[in-house]
Structures are given as C-alpha cells and as structure tokens.
Amino acid sequence: MWKDYSKSYIKNNRAASISIMASALIATLFLSLLCSLFFNFGVYEVERIKLEEGDWQGRITGNLNENDLSVICQFANVEKAVINEDLSDEETVIDVYFQNVRTIYQDMPQIITKLELEESAAEYHSLLLSRYFINDPQDETPPLLLPFYAAVFIVVSISLILIIRNSFEISMNARIHQFGIFSSIGATPKQICICLLQEAAILCFFPILFGSVLGIGISYAVIEAVNFFAADVAERHPAVFQYHPVVFLVTFLSASLMVLFSAWIPARKLSKITPLEAIHNLGDFQLKRRKHSRVLSWIFGIEGELAGNALKARKKQLRISTISLLLSFLGFTIMLCFFTLSQISTRYTYFERYQNAWDIMVTVKNTKLTAFDRTNEVKKLSGVQNSTLYQKAEEISQMTADWQSEELMALGGIETIAGDDIVKEGEYYRINSPIIIMDDESFLEYCSQIGASPSLEGTIVLNRIWDNLNSNFRNKQYIPFVKEDRETVSLYTTEQTLIDVPILAYTQETPVLREEYDNYTLVQFMPLSMWENLSKQMNGEETNMYIRILAQDRSNLTELSRIETEVSQVLEQNYNMESENRIQEKRSNDEMIQGSQIILGAFCGLLAVIGIANVFSNTLGFLRQRKREFAQYLSIGFTPANMRKMFFIEAFVIAGRPILITLPLTAAVVMLMISASYLDPMVFWREAPVLPIFIFALVIVGFVSLAYYIGGKQILECDLNEVLKNDTVI
C-alpha cells in the first residue's frame, strides 16, 4: 500500500506530512538534548566526585599489612587494592577497586570477614556508587538524585510521545474516510495499520536523524553556556562535553520507537472502526454534548458562540497547544518573578548586608589558626585597610535558668523562643556557643570598637537573641540573651567537664566579619592566644580558617583582584586556599542568574514552539473539515467579515487563555513568595519583569494570529459550491 497509496498521499498532502515531520524533529531534538545532557551530567558528576573525594570504591581501615593487601587482591572481583598513604596513620587505609562494582555490597563484607576485621572497618564511597545507580541494599534513604533525573527523563519522553501522537492523530483523523473506502474495497485492518506505520517510518527517518544530531549540538551549546556563566564560581571545575555512540543509538532507537508507537496508537484505533463508520466520517467536528459558550456569546454574539463551539469540538486536538502554551507562559512568568524576588532577596541578605563587611574572603583549607604562620605577611599586604584572620569553633556552654535576661524571661524564657534548639539537663541548659577565634590584633581592635578594655585574657559575649515573637527573619529584632552580671562563662570540654572562661565584655555589636550567626546561640569572640590555652581541652574547631580583607579602594575591581593575587602569592605555596572577591562575586552571581534565565527561558521558548507548532498543524491540518464547516456558514448567509471575526475569536481564545490563566496565578504565587520572604511588595513591583513577560505574550499572540491568518485565508478563498458538494478535496 505504501507504493500505491502513501507515496501519492504524502505528495498531495505536504502540510500534513510537514506537521508530522516537524513533530518528530522537535520531539527527537528534545529527547536527544535530554539524553546528551543526562549523559554529560552523569559523567560530570562522576568526575566531580572523583576530583573532590577520590575515585576509590571501597575502603578498609585497620591494622593491615602487605600480606593483607595481597589477600584483598586475591579476591576475583578485586581489580586493585592500594594503600592510601595520605590517610594511613596509626591504622592503615586501603582503597579497593572492583572489576564489577555492582557487587561491591556483597564483596566487601566477604573481604572484611576474610581479614577478620569488624564490619565498621569497611567504608563505601556511597556518593560515587550512587552515580552508577548502585545503592546499599541496607540503606533506607539512598541518594535519589540520578533516579530522580531518570524519572524526569521518562516523564518527558512520555510527553514527547504525546506530541507526536497528536500530530499523527490529526493526520489520521483527516483520513478516516479514505481508510473507510479502502476497507470497503477489501483492505484488512492489518494492511491499514502496516501502511500507516510504514508512512510514519519513512516520514520520520530523516527528522529523527537530524533531530538527534541537532539535540547533540544544542546540548554542547548548553554545556558551553553553563561553563561560561559559571566560569567564576569557586571550586567548580568546568564541564567537558562528552558523547558516546551508545547514547546516540539509544536516542535514535527511542525516538524511532516513540514515532512508531505514536503512529501505532491512532493506526490501531483507525483499523478497528468499521468501514461503514469510516465511510460516513467526513471528519467534521461534532460536539459530544450540547454546550453553550456563554462568555464568548455574550461578548462577541453568535460568532462568539460558534467559535467557542468549534474550539470545544476540537478540544482534544488542541490539547497539546493549550498545555504547551500555558506551561511555557506560566513557566516563563513565574521563573522571571522568582528570579527577580531571589535577586532582591540575595541583594538584601547578602550583597547589601555584607557590603561593608568584606572585599576579599580567603578560605585556608585544613588549617588551624593556631598553626597558621603567615599572619604578619597578610597583615602587611599593600592596599589593605583592615584584615582579620579567624576560625570558627562549635562549642557548648552551660547556662542556668536564672542567667537569662529579664527581657528573655518576659517573653517566656529560652524554651519559648528557641523551642527544640536547646537542650535542658536538669537545672541547666546546654546552649550552642559558636566561638569566633580572632587573631589577637583584630581582637584588640574589636575591644576598642565596642568600648571594652583591650585584653587578651578572656572572651566577649555577643549578648543577643532573636525575638522571633515580635519580628520576622528579614527584620530581626534582638533582645539581651543573658544578664550581664557574670564574670565567666562555662564551656564544656571534650571530656564533658566544665571550664570557666573569663568574660571581658558583653556586647550586642558584632565585629566586621562576613558571618551569619546561628539563632538561639550564645556567640563568643575570643583572641587566638586565649584559644591556644583552651584548645587542648576543646576540639570543636572547624577544619578551615578564614581571612577577611577590607581594601582601601573598595569600589575598584582591578584593585581587589590585585590584592587577591597578592594574598595567593603569600599563601599558595604552603596552604590550600580559595579566595572570593566581592565585586567579582556580585558579577558572577548576576551572570549565573542571567545564564539560568537564558537556559530556562529557552526551555519555555521551546515549549511555546511546540504549542505554536500544534496551533499551526491544527489550523492547516484540518483545512478540509473547516472548509466544509465554514462553507455551511457561508451558505446560510455569513459574510467573510463574520468569518474573520470567528477566526479572530478563536485565535484570541487560544492565545489569550494561557495569559488569562497565568496572570492571576502568577500574582497569587508572587504574593505568597513576597509574604513568605517578608519583602515589601512595592520593592518587587518596582523591579517586576513586566516588559519581557509582555514581549513573550506578544510573541504567542503574534504566532497564533499568523497561524489563523494563513489558515483563514485559505478557507476564505475556497469555492463554496465545490466544498459543499465535493468530498474529494483532501
């Protein structure tokens, strides 16, 4: 039948064929893009984890020797086992690599048993393994990132099948009558089904091929774009585009199956209807139930009612456009509003809040401030107004109930304010006490800043707690935490005994640092020399220390970059460090947001393309039926002006619906986000992304109008007599 029928059908119905080919191309492009991005994401994740955490798969720690090493290597599935010199100290650490890593959770316990070690001696690189979809069978909450992406991938594939299927359905609905004729002269259901599948395969082969290649190209561009926008993000290694023939094969086969399946659904449906039903079907759209388009009828009169009924009768065919246009516009609008709110929030909580707290931040990794030996060089850097070297330590202090301030007691006490964030032990509270250990010079400056007598023999207590009953997190109001009548604060040592540290001063003023202090904690600032004495009994220090620099010329990026380079030169040889530059970070942040907006905006744009393509295939794919419909109207006295009005109403409804649904929904979502983030609505309104939203809406309206203009023109140009009497117009 292909040679005898389909070839000539395709030749004589280019619009329908183009619609199918375009759908296949768009769907394959999406699929290929997703496959390629998914593959690259997976590869990148594995690379990142290997770079950051090493490529080991299993790790065994214990009193092990060379003999044990050879025992491990004798296991059939063990590819290699090496002693990790960096981590081996009193105990030996052996990194184990497997030939078939999928059985690691069975093999490792056997190795441990063989070595006569405790179960806890085995460690698994669960993050890396999860990226190979290998999870610990005992783990009830395995990392689900990749399975989540896989699920998204499957959902998107199903959506793509629906897009293609819709296109085939449109084409096939228009041909039910023809297949009825075929059936009446003896074509079997199988012959009809095979004919349609052959058509699908031949029409879609090149679009699938081209779509696959185009998808790869776009994914390459996306990865390059991400690299470009995230170039300045600290600790990020750039992604290198990678591809594998298997990915292409999977994409191509999936797309082919997708096309055949999409064609098979309507083909099967078509082959199942009786020839009589098919012959009687002229493809005219019928309303299943009597419905009134009251609103359209009220606004536009009889044309409104007819247009509304025509849209309702084609509801199923227009489903893809309705959903795609709605999702694209809704997604685009909410995305822009979200980014605007996020930018305002970041500006308030980060850039503007810490505007005067830092210019350059250096993180010196795996270094204790007590062991840092470049303090003098850092302090002497040129162009620096002020620098502070500090480290944070998470300690716990003991507080009696009567030490609480009167203001705090008036609010109901610490338990009312902090709830579960504090622990009560008998008469005492265990309060988290972050200690900011500052270099001595900076600490003395801080003493002067708050008006305390300069001394290195004690701690300064940040005596404040957030009054969360009378203020929100955006505009926090603080009350004193404790009564300022004690001379010492009790801290828990590593052995859980108490040690009293002299209090030099109570203050509600923080030093100039880029730090956010946790709520409901009794923060203390301590000089390094004081901490050196205490550190033998306490070990809450974080692994990294920090250097905060304020420059003399604070608005000059070149100057900040120069200082940054100078700091690097001082530290890089002996320390593993990373630095941030305030102006550069602001720029990077803006670029990241811009990049995210471009990528997400492009995705919304593609959704809109799908919707608009569906509008085109509906207006152009049903020309015959619509010619008959409009010929009937013309025959009873409708004028071309009435018809044009009907087209306008239909276009207005298709393009207007996503806008009308989106605007109130967006307003509601934005209001919710504004109230959740305690922002002033006027601040958002002043920066609301009205123009891009308006342009996006205009593009949708423009293209839908164009589709109706082209379709309408063809319908209005037809010969009334011919259409009404002839059923061979297809």
Next chain:
Amino acid sequence: MEILKCNGVQKVFGKGESQVTALNGIDLSVEKGEFVAIVGASGSGKSTLLHILGSVDKPTSGSVIVDGMDIGTLNATDAAIFRRRKIGLIYQFYNLIPTLTVEKNIVMPLLLDKRKPEKKHYEAIVRTLGIQDKLKALPHQLSGGQQQRVAIARAFIYRPAILLADEPTGNLDQRNSKEIIDLLQLFHRNLKQTILLVTHDEKIALEADRIVTIEDGKIIDDQKRR
C-alpha cells in the same frame, strides 16, 4: 444456483429508548446472474441491508450466506478479504481515493492482494466504461458521471460474485443516471453478473429482473419481472 441467502436478518441500532430496528427478519434468496432492485422509502432499511450483504456491517441476528459462505461469522480481516474478492460496492458518492489516479483507484482491490490486473479484462472494463483517456487523472478532475464509472470499474475489476450498488445515480443528472444504469445492464447481460441495486427511483427499479420492496425493515413485496 443460489448465490445469496438471508435468513431472518435483523439489525438493531442503539440501546434502550433510542433503540431502532432497521431490519426486522429479512429472508431473501438471490440466484446467480439475477439483477435485483431493492426499493423503499427513505429510512426503510434498504441501505442497511445492502451494507450487511457487502459485509461492511454485521447483522444483529440471522445469517447471510454469500457464495456458500456465512459472512456474519467472519472476523474483520476475513471480512475485508471477502469484500475484496467477492463483493463489488458502488456508492452514491463514488468513494474514490482522492490522492490516487483513476488507474490506481480501479486496480486497488487487486493491489491489496499483491496481484496485477489481467490486461485484457482491465482494458475491456475501461473501454466499456469509456474512461480509457482518464486513467492518469485524479478523481477531482472528473465529472460526477465519470467518477461513478471509475467506481464501477473498481467494483468489477475482481469479477465479484455480487455487485452491490447503493443509489449509484443519486448524485447524477438524468443523462448520466441513464448511462450508469445502461452500463450495469450491460455487465449483467454480457457477464451474467449478479447485481443488487438499492434505489428509491421506481423508473430505475424497472430496469431490474426483480423488484424487492422494503418497508420498516421488512420485505413487503417481491416481484419477478422477467
């Protein structure tokens, strides 16, 4: 020789209150080579009967034997093959495939069987029908009368056991109508073709050997004229 036999054929459409009995116990026997006209008012059930005889529809009850085969028991595929090889169908609105040439439309039942037409037979048909110079045209390039001739050629290409014609002149003017009926007569006489013609036009019915009248789904009269 009996080529068609209907026993108590009943056809009911719809359910419950909207149930309509289109055929109510039709018993009919047609001999090979007969030309039978089925007449009746609009809605009498004559087209429904023709569709059941052509196996494009199934009876609700009763049996239809065509050339020794009970067509009511055939599945969709076997019914299609049966239609292809044993039945020639002609409709009022021609039902040609609009994207195929006249030639392809005519030979389509053979092509479905992966067969080629016998040259002599094919040429005889197109010559008899006077469409030999229209073979490369598309249906919409022909007049109504010409399109109906193409439909007749397609119906005859497989030498069917029965030719079923449903108001074949209903869409044609008087001159074309007469030509079509003359052509059917010609095939009936020369090839001994069994023809069942549904019409509401008594003048056309008089051209047949036998006139069967249907009313409310029942045969109320069956007259042999020759």
